[in-house]
Amino acid sequence: MAKKTVFACEACGYETLKWMGRCPKCGAWDTIREFRIEKDMPQSHEAPVLVSDEDLPEERIVLAIEEMDRVLGGGITCGSSILLGGDPGIGKTTLCFAIVSRMVELGYDTLYVSGEESLRQLSSRKKRLNLAGSFPILTTNHLEDILRAVAEKNYKLVIVDSIQSTYNSRLPMLPGSVSQIKDVSSRLIMEMKKSETAHIFIGHVTKEGAIAGPKILEHLVDTVLYFEGDKMLPYRMLRAIKNRFGPVDEVGIFQMRREGLISVENPSEFFVSERGDIASGSSLFPYVTGSRPIVLEVQAITPKSAFSMPKRLSLGYDLNRLFILIAVMEKMLGKPLFDRDVYVNVTGGMKVSEPAIDLAVAASILSSYRDINMGKHTAFFGEIGLTGEIRKIVNMEARLKECERLGITRVFCPRGVEKIGSPETIPLKTIRDLYEHVDEGSDHLRTR
Template sequence: MAKGKNVTVYFCQSCGYESSKWMGQCPGCKEWNTFVEETVEKKTAGKLKSVVGGNQDLKSYKLSEIDMQEKERMKTQFPELDRVLGGGIVPGSMILVGGDPGIGKSTLLLQVCRNLADAMSVLYISGEESLQQIKMRAQRIGNFSDNLQLLCETNLERIEQVIERQKPSVVIIDSIQTMYNEEVSSAPGSVSQVRESTGRLMQIAKGMGVTVFIVGHVTKEGVVAGPRVLEHMVDTVLYFEGDRHAAYRILRGVKNRFGSTNEIGVFEMCEEGLREVENPSEFMLNGKPEGASGSVVACSMEGTRPVLLEVQALVCHSSFGIPRRTAAGTDLNRVNLLMAVLEKRAGLSMSNCDAYVNIAGGIRMSEPAIDLGIVMALASSFRDKPIDEKTICFGEVGLSGEVRAVNMAQQRVTEARKLGFTACILPKVCVPTLTDTAGIKIIGVENIQEAIGRM
């Protein structure tokens, strides 16, 4: 291979944009102060390998000549994970699992390895833990088949040799920030190393038909190159969300070439690892107070799944010149907007009140359909008037105080009825779209004044 000289370049840690000089704002993603300095070797000559196809002669195909028969997906025996993946793992795909350190990414993938190893060969490659540490974690999870092989290595050349020799069906890389390519002069974890390592693994996945899971850490300080650099390279991007000190975790698909990108999977962290939560609505509503003001149940759609959640609000007169506003689990700017709508359109004077809004359960929801729930909770707390415990509400609220339509109204009503709710406040324009309302009272409202009047 031809050698070149070392030069200094600057990479954006958010999108991987490369520049010859440092810049305050990235031209690619418009983020500020994300450029880091790296020393790379510029080669004067060399050949680039094809991602797919190898040494085969290049040939173009007509649409009519392409076989549309879909490959049979591999089931992980985790229905929540299979739903997020679009029905299972597609052979030969590359899946990125991102999240904060300690959130449970390695635990989830180790449990997936245990399930897959019953029917196929799996290779778990760790660059962070020793073999003894992995076995200690595996003993808490359960019994493993001998089809699972462990390897502690960070050199991609050696890893590629092991994969070519063993030919596993699934490979786990934990984590991509620890891998390094000898052809890249920068340190492991840098943007260029992470990008080149992922490109090498992608060649392995597409060329050999091996499914590759790669783990990517996301740090709050942004010191390590995050998975955003890799999102355009992989087939599927999954983010593991949640507070590492809380019990619940959400696996959210933000990119999926083989399925929907709106699905979520809910897990609960326990001593034996991660346990699926098949009915998140029931868990989210556990411990809901009875007869308390400022509490209402709303419904949010996550993909094709309706999730019922409790919206809590506490409004009290402020002792300071500037009232305090806090939101947990939802957007604070949206809460401020809805409070302004309440004051202007409903006559509730909240300008001198502190307001605290919380989505119970530690799950973050941002769908506009929970606007009506936030409005009802704020009005209930302000008036100190409880809302009927068997009433659910959903709808988007506009700046004129109107309650606008939301999608999948029938699925939301069906989920509420299944959990024992007897009344549903929803946008009036959604009422004609409902086909099955037996056992639940439907209350259509056009604006927030009508909704508050139903309290």
């Protein structure tokens, strides 16, 4: 047993060999304290092993929760580490309860560890969700208790709720501190990977929306998932930020009901279901996230500004990109927007970062500016450069197929797209080509 004396910041976990009045990492005063840490000297006897593809095949457990399986890349990989973060009350525990219940139905031993709720609370939640099957629940936040329970039985899945509440009693830091999270997470991951036990850590998020704790926590795990959505709306989005066993930036759509979270089978129809008879300022955009396209609605309004500096506001679309797009439109089209406010919104709470949405945003702005109805069967996709050219983007064929599936008959897109299926493709070279279609009031767009 080796003893080590360190000075650590109670606020951020910064460690140093000497005392300082002000933490150089977080800037807090009088937060550095002296700690004596006892550590077991690691003794490793591992040797290199020659492996081939046939020796260690990848094993997955398909949950039959469609959106969860999709985000994970086809199911839970045995022995994988998953970090699930999200705002309080968004549904993280409800989702994990559904996963545990499904694992029990499939015949796998599963353990749910809760350091924040009592056994009575968890039992009441399970009864309210009407989940089938019984599974063991361990209510503790001591690391030693969790490791002992995992060692006694070979569980296929262990869920820890939450990783910030779990602590090692041999460390003098408070639960949730950086040093505690680093020690607890690394110990749990190391022990459970040895026994090929898949595990899910539920993580708290900060007010900025990032998972609380050190960034190394996201580096240690195999998969990082964010559970997003407005608690006042009935749907939730599960987004993969990191995934060693599947596509990154995959999105799963769930609907929150009284009986729990239900997978949304057709996200495109879900996001455009309330579109109906549209007015000006609206367009459709086939958004590719992960391995599938989803058709979203992009809205814009351009009212007259009452101020010398017009407002620019964007929800779901990068605001800096909106400034650039407006400047390109003013220069290439000769239509001033300095006397108009511009508000852009991607419906459904989706946040789109790919540049392919540029053409849809420009079409919505032009539609509102000219008071023209673009039609509910017309879609737009393409990147707009600084000189106004419409540039090619990735997965154009997949976008056209999704448009065809939804009954969209016309698609404005970059040049060079091969015609696939029924949608009529209208290739555009520059943004001026789009404006000419609007200005002429041709059959492609219905003028009011």
